[in-house]
Amino acid sequence: MPFFFNTARVLATMAFASGLIGSQLAAEQPDSQTPISKDSVIEIYVGKTWVWSAGGSYWAEDGSFFAIWKRKRVAVGTWSATSDGRLCYDATWHEAENSTGNDMKRCWRHVVDSQGVLWKQDVKNQEWYVPKNEFQTRLKTGNRIKSGVKRLRQRYGV
Template sequence: MSSLRFVVMGALFSVLALVGTANAATQHQIDKMTLRSAHRAEPMSATELRKIYSGRSWIWKDGAGYFSRHHSRFAAWSHSHGQRSYAKGTWYAADRGRLCMSAIWYSKKSAAPNVSCFLHRKRAGIIYQKRASGGKWYVFRHNPTKHDDEILKLRLGDYVHKHLPG
């Protein structure tokens, strides 16, 4: 009986290993397809990017960033690894699909300037995004939009200032 159990367990682990390998291979194929599609897509204009981000908060797992309509102000907060921090600065959109946030991040012990930029491309109603400094292209918005698209984390209104110090 115990040898049969080992055979069954061995077969189960083999199947799980194959499924894991297949999932990794499938993800690799998806990544390659997304990369090819993103490269064929056109960079978005500054006007298109302002329409998407202006007056909205980008909700993150451990915080949020707000893209003000007024004077292109940017504010953010984060609470990761037990550390609270917040940022104040500006944001801008540029042609060729670039969206940047330039802010000073404050923590309990320090303040440091940071610039983060994202690139955006679109084709057939699909928007691709990646971090400008070494990121990988991913689908920001499908066509039609899917329930877990990143664009749905952009919510109209300011979800940040209530978390900033007075």
């Protein structure tokens, strides 16, 4: 009997907590979703490297996309911006010599809420967030990953 009682109490507590967490997450989204323009998306990313914890991605002026991850994976593809505020890349990731690679497409939505605050959503996981200082701290002018991309492309024959 004590085992059931404790299990029931734990389950009830988890259900209550998940309800609170779920409601907090649901509240963290823009109150309105006016997409930023295609030109605005391009202006934010073109000619810049998005610096990650263990790599980065470069959004070239000609629509080329390059990325590296942990000095052993390289992506080569294209990127685009859309009139509904999306930034997308479509690339093949390689991590072995002569591999066919893994195709991947990722997109992020950019909208403005009723107060004029810019929000960003990873379309894959549907989570919204306010980029705050992301564009100032993580987007760097120029191709900061060029040498790493070149080295890995040569190594893997892509």
